[in-house]
Amino acid sequence: MTTTVEAPRSRRVGSAPRRRTLARPHPEGTVAALVVLALLGAACWAFSQLRVNAATIVDGLGNAVDFASRTLPLDFPPIGELLALSGQTLAIVVCATLIATLLSVPVAVLAARTTALGGTSRFAARVLIVVARAVPDVVLAIVFFRMFGFGGLTGVLAMGLHSTGMIGKLYADAIEQVDEGPRTAIRAAGGSRLQQLVSGVLPQVVPSFVATSLHRLDINLRVSVVLGFVGVGGLGQAIADSLRTLDYQRGMALALVVFALCVLVEIVSGSIRQALLGVRAQRPGGRAARRGAVPARVPLASGGSGSRRNDGSRPRISPSWTVGRVRRLGYWLLTALIVAASIWGADISFAQFERAVSGFGPTLALFWPPETGGIFGELLSELLVTIQIALAATLIGAVLALPIGALAAANVAPSPAVAKFFRGVVLAVRGVPELVLAIVFVVITGLGAVAGALALGVGSVGLLGKLVADSLEEVDRGREQALRATGANRLQVFFAATVPQAAPAFVSHVLYQLDTNLRSATLLGLVGAGGIGYYLLNASRVLEFGVVTTVLLLTFGTVLLVELLALWLRGVLRPSGS
Template sequence: MTVQTTQAPKTPPPTQPVSLSSASRTLARPRAGGVAALLVMAALLGFACWTFVDLRINVATSTDSASNAVDFSRRMFPLDFPPLGELLKLCGQTMAIVVCATALSVVLSLPVAVLAAGNTTPHPTARFAARGVIVLARAVPDVVLAIVFFRIFGLGALTGILAMGLHSVGMVGKMYADAVEQIDEGPRTAVRATGASRIQQLISGVLPQVLPALVANALHRLDINLRVSVVLGFVGVNGLGFAIAESLGSLNYQRGMALALVVLVLCVLVELLSGAIRRALLRNTDAGNRRAAPGWVPAPRLRAEGVTRPPAKTAAPDPARINPPWTPRRARRAGYAVTSLLALAACIWGADLSAGQFLGALGNIVHTLGLFWPPETGGILPTLLTDLFVTVKIAFAATLIGAVLALPIGALAARNVSPSPATATAFRTFVVLVRGIPELVLAIVFVVITGLGAVAGALALGVGAVGLLGKLVADSLEEVDPGVEAAVRATGAARWQVFWSATLPQARPALVGHVLYQLDTNIRSATLLGIVGAGGIGFDLLNASRVLEFGVVTTVLLLVFGTVLLVELLAVWLRRIVR
């Protein structure tokens, strides 16, 4: 209903009631699909709880396995480290392969992410194709890629670099695409208004905003690849992983666990480096965005309100200067770039990569890929489907374990939530230590303790998820807008009230995305844990590759790919609604 008046005042008095039409525009509209999203998330949670009961993960199982844990600890100590020279050689080989693989994934992921992001893709078809490439890269396990490249390129670092590099595009490309979609469109629009081309818009309007996320995700993937290298050691990739596989294969737990401890130390060092660089990037970003901080008032508004502000003291510009001056911040960023390039060059040299080996083996690609097509079932399709369902149950149970433990641990590790800096540092250290233990090593330990089966796989992935998910939760809580927290705190709210009213609501979309990402990761990781007897379809995958039934390998890949694709589509839908 519209109310007509003969004369409306130019400026309504403060006591004038607001019309229904104007008030309705200020109310947030309910997001379509919100109820359906809640029902779906409740169903997923219910299924995860059911897997606990079905897999018989309970206190009784842990109690029965206590004696096995004591026996394993006796067989593991004292640790047996190799000679220092051999140990340094293994560490150098591993780091060279991991760094080169991560660099390859970053180079390949940048164009894929630009095409996959909804605000930078040139066409919806290109976005769909890029998202398909990302999902496909995540669905194909590292071990399968290593098997394929081993038949093409033989032994050497090149096999591990290509396997980890191409597989990492699945995660790195997805993270980069999400970062691009969340940028502020203002700078890009301003650059476009000057007549800049699409490439210039990306370089000037998009890249500066997502650079901290690009570096942080690259360092995060470097840490993951370091642990993945242990898995690839079981299929012949050189380095610490291969040495661990040989030791555990001969039941030499003293040497195998000693080498696993070395991997843990390397992961901790990489995490410390990653954290230092990430904090430097966030500090630089905050310094550059001080004008946008809460409470800042632009000068035109002050002048309109009759308030004068003294002009800022700035140095007179030098008309002869073309490049910006070398400030400490610019020198620091240049130092980071030069150090990174030197480290990459050293790793390429240390990996002993050969262009001749790569080019000479390209002729075997068609023949090798032909071995994997067409897909075959080998007469065991019912077994494959049953084992695939076991893999899904392992992934859901592990995700539930990881989420229940990681949410409080991650909150206490966040500096803006933790009651003290010492508490945040302690929980950050705990998360780093847990993340440093490769899931495959955890699976071997739990297989020895609890026996063969899905329980060992669920426990191994659950403990591993605490490290990854705990870090992601802590980072998401630290990256919320501090102005909202300060506003709630100014009302006299307690720490827990600020957390539930200001911090958690801002981080909720990211937390939902992290849990779904962990589920996706656990499905693929559960596939690999079957290699060591931790249940699921991974055993069928490894057995088929050993007996050269490559058609069955392709069938397993298609089954895993379909499962991962469903999880990806569900995650995209939930993330869009919860945002």
């Protein structure tokens, strides 16, 4: 809203008073700014309460040296066993991501504002997405373990259902941001709702769908390490078994294999994404969209015999078989082969479904009603510790990721070599599972919340640094060039032109990282890194499933509140027109 303010009268007789408008601050924006400041204050308070400081790390350097002496030399298993473990892990991860992708498409269609069948279906789909995101993978794994027992099926369903929440949300956002022109044209021509969806919407969102699924594949590979501690097979279970017997040489060797697989999957998925899509996908409202670019049209043949060109040849109604098209077809076939091999390699026994159906009721009865086991006060205290770990870790991650992400951005880094180096740093950090970092910091600083905060803080640099770099690279370069033309140096251009444009995205990314860290903080308790996860694992081991349900409800409620708060803040801080 604006208010009109009359400027002072001009001294010249007969001159009309000039009028100017002043922007009135939006109340919702002011509240959002206060909430962000409150979150920052809470993060600083958590950092102080946990006593995370350099002295703790320095005091633990002796433990680190001792740990290294017990870890080196690394003890890799025989090549055959290593390949089998790696293959099983990859198969479980691929199957879980495939299930999540298949489930997310209809959920996203019902959740998107432009394709929902109605307000009720959209609300139900959005609730399903939020619930799936809020329930930690490890809790789902504990439930499915009681239903299906050991095997890949437990991990596939746990990761698949949890991933549906994140993939479904991103899919729905992509559907809401498509160009409505093709869909409107099909509807005007009499096309049904299904025809509008298949021909007018899905072709536009395929690039975003592919990129999202491949990104989730990378995340699920790191999550598989955590699920190994609750009985899911593969490298994660082998690492858990090694650490339980204090065989650090074998455990760290397998962790190094997981790191290599994460980096390899990141590189391969990027190549596959570009090969399958042909070109790098533009974000809705990106430069191409702002320039009004339209896709090239393919000439269609008309009439029974077909029209002819000037040279007498008939026009093509399909693309020619170029090297690029053959390469893309090869990647599609390779993807189909990988999926088929994964279904076979995940060791999924469909006979387990029959046993699970018969025991479904008794299994759920074990988890209800919720029980406290006489430790409800301790559970609340550890839930607060979990929140403190997430807040402190997000603060650490933001402080580290902002300069690293800035140096990884091509338009900010002093040279392309510097940008590539820091992109490599971000990629390397992303490849290390948070659970492995937690194990290392537990050894250095001892059991407790400090190890969890440091592990998640360092781990946040991988994702948050990448998001920061991408946001800086996507700003309007015109403002930067205008400042350079006035003689501004690199630092002045960065703070006056680049940062103001990317600031809303920074806040959104930090909120997303806080949401992620809260879930991860629950899981790190499995290895003694503080928080409520330790009680969750113990309750499942001693078969106190009512306590497991209580921990689940406490965690779910906390994650849901953070999710709703972050969703509201992102909506308020989103730039106009985006």
